[in-house]
Amino acid sequence: MNYSAQQVAINTSADCLIVGVFEEKTLSPSAAKINDISQNYLSRLVESGEVSGKLGETTLLRHLPNIAAERVLLVGCGKAGELLNERQYKQLIQKTVQALKTTQAKSAVSFLTEIPLNQRALYWNIRFAIETIEQDLYQFTQFKSQKIAEKSTALSGVIFNVGADELASAEQAIQHASAITLGVRHAKDVANCPPNVCNPTYLANKALHLAETSPLIKTTIVGEAEMEKLGMGAYLAVSRGAHNEAKLAIMEYRNALNPNAKPIVLVGKGLTFDAGGISLKPAADMDEMKYDMCGAASVYGVMNALAQLQLPLNVIGVMAGCENLPDGNAYRPGDILTTMNGLTVEVLNTDAEGRLVLCDTLTYVERFDPELVIDIATLTGACVVALGQHNSGLVSTHDDIAAALEQAAQQSADKAWRLPLSEEYQEQLKSNFADLANIGGRWGGAITAGAFLANFTKKYPWAHLDIAGTAWLQGANKGATGRPVSLLVQFLLNQVK
Numbered sequence: 001m002n003y004s005a006q007q008v009a010i011n012t013s014a015d016c017l018i019v020g021v022f023e024e025k026t027l028s029p030s031a032a033k034i035n036d037i038s039q040n041y042l043s044r045l046v047e048s049g050e051v052s053g054k055l056g057e058t059t060l061l062r063h064l065p066n067i068a069a070e071r072v073l074l075v076g077c078g079k080a081g082e083l084l085n086e087r088q089y090k091q092l093i094q095k096t097v098q099a100l101k102t103t104q105a106k107s108a109v110s111f112l113t114e115i116p117l118n119q120r121a122l123y124w125n126i127r128f129a130i131e132t133i134e135q136d137l138y139q140f141t142q143f144k145s146q147k148i149a150e151k152s153t154a155l156s157g158v159i160f161n162v163g164a165d166e167l168a169s170a171e172q173a174i175q176h177a178s179a180i181t182l183g184v185r186h187a188k189d190v191a192n193c194p195p196n197v198c199n200p201t202y203l204a205n206k207a208l209h210l211a212e213t214s215p216l217i218k219t220t221i222v223g224e225a226e227m228e229k230l231g232m233g234a235y236l237a238v239s240r241g242a243h244n245e246a247k248l249a250i251m252e253y254r255n256a257l258n259p260n261a262k263p264i265v266l267v268g269k270g271l272t273f274d275a276g277g278i279s280l281k282p283a284a285d286m287d288e289m290k291y292d293m294c295g296a297a298s299v300y301g302v303m304n305a306l307a308q309l310q311l312p313l314n315v316i317g318v319m320a321g322c323e324n325l326p327d328g329n330a331y332r333p334g335d336i337l338t339t340m341n342g343l344t345v346e347v348l349n350t351d352a353e354g355r356l357v358l359c360d361t362l363t364y365v366e367r368f369d370p371e372l373v374i375d376i377a378t379l380t381g382a383c384v385v386a387l388g389q390h391n392s393g394l395v396s397t398h399d400d401i402a403a404a405l406e407q408a409a410q411q412s413a414d415k416a417w418r419l420p421l422s423e424e425y426q427e428q429l430k431s432n433f434a435d436l437a438n439i440g441g442r443w444g445g446a447i448t449a450g451a452f453l454a455n456f457t458k459k460y461p462w463a464h465l466d467i468a469g470t471a472w473l474q475g476a477n478k479g480a481t482g483r484p485v486s487l488l489v490q491f492l493l494n495q496v497k
């Protein structure tokens with residue numbers, strides 16, 4: 001989809017004009033203009049009750065008297081004067097897209113830019129519109145024999161109407177939104193890919209390919225032989241039951257004004273399939289464990305967005321690719337592993353594998369002397385129990401990074417909620433036989449998982465995002481969400497000052 005912003009005259013010839021109407025027979029400024037030109041066509045509809053202005057109600061009109069555009073789409077915006085929150089606004093955009101899909105309009109001019117949002121400037125009106133449209137139009141057809149799916153649309157361009165003084169911020173919104181939606185699309189594509197295709201080598205190849213197409217990115221791959229040399233005993237233990245080799249993919253994006261500036265490091269859990277290992281998961285919904293690489297997918301998405309935005313930052317994206325399968329050679333409950341930083345870990349459950357892959361990766365990234373490290377992981381079912389599917393869990397040893405992530409989450413409407421990480425939680429990870437156990441018992445599982453990781457992040461400021469509840473949807477709309485690409489890109493945008 002092509003997006004642009006300009007000041008558009010209301011009586012322009014276009015395939016479709018999109019204008020708002022409010023409840024209580026109130027027209028938006030653009031609707032009022034159309035009403036004047038069309039000899040009160042709209043006010044008659046409103047008076048008759050045919051158009052109520054209820055939030056998300058859409059009415060498609062064709063060939064209005066004296067109106068040059070072929071179609072006018074009226075969109076209900078709720079009560080005039082009641083500012084929409086981002087959720088209501090996204091619903092309104094979704095309904096608009098649904099209505100446009102029923103037409104053959106190739107391009108549309110949106111006057112919904114004049115609908116005021118609560119505490120949000122025009123920038124957000126446009127950015128959320130684009131993010132919502134792209135979310136709605138996304139399809140994963142790679143494995144369908146019939147590629148043109150039912151949901152496709154004739155629409156190929158949207159022009160946002162803005163005032164001359166708003167042009168700069170509108171263009172910035174479009175630029176940011178297109179990078180974010182590109183990142184989200186890439187993240188969804190790799191995440192939705194089935195586990196017989198998307199294995200650790202597939203992730204590594206994606207990272208290599210990104211470096212080929214983006215001069216600012218350099219990719220290196222660490223395979224099992226090198227992990228052996230580095231002493232990554234926890235990571236390798238998880239991979240032992242799998243035939244596909246574990247691979248750590250490192251994408252270095254260097255574009256800071258000071259080339260020696262310490263990098264921001266993003267580490268993504270990349271379990272391309274998590275069967276649980278010897279502590280085998282139940283069969284129901286196990287297919288969803290192909291999504292256990294959504295942390296890595298989001299990092300890959302962010303790196304794609306960065307390559308497009310060319311932000312003046314140094315950012316290193318790491319995908320920790322691995323599989324967790326039961327096998328005669330698999331690691332067992334009871335095994336004691338030696339991690340790369342020397343701490344030993346008693347395995348009490350082989351299904352708590354994410355933290356084992358991540359702990360060695362978090363030690364590995366010390367070599368980059370990071371400014372800060374954020375890991376992103378579908379780490380615990382407990383996080384979904386705690387927060388549900390709307391907020392990602394946030395755990396951090398550093399209040400300032402946590403606050404910056406909370407702010408980025410709020411701005412991007414890609415929500416996250418911080419969980420406490422006080423010292424007491426470490427006690428749950430005590431082992432009689434090793435330095436640490438890999439599980440912390442029944443209570444506070446999302447936090448004890450974070451507490452486990454905190455033992456491996458003492459050399460730099462660190463935060464952890466648990467995206468187990470937010471990375472994909474279940475049921476009829478099953479599929480990756482691309483979260484938290486938007487949050488992370490926002491975080492990086494905020495780092496540029």
Ligand code: BES
Pocket residue numbers: 274276292349351352353354378379380381382384439440445468469
């Ligand atoms: N990948 C899972 C976490 C998960 C489960 C994410 C369900 C989304 C939905 C992780 O590797 C795991 O299995 N965690 C265990 C930890 C437990 C054994 C302490 C869990 O959450 O059950």
Ligand code: MN
Pocket residue numbers: 274276324350351352353354
């Ligand atoms: Mn697991």
Ligand code: ZN
Pocket residue numbers: 271274292351353354378379
């Ligand atoms: Zn897992």
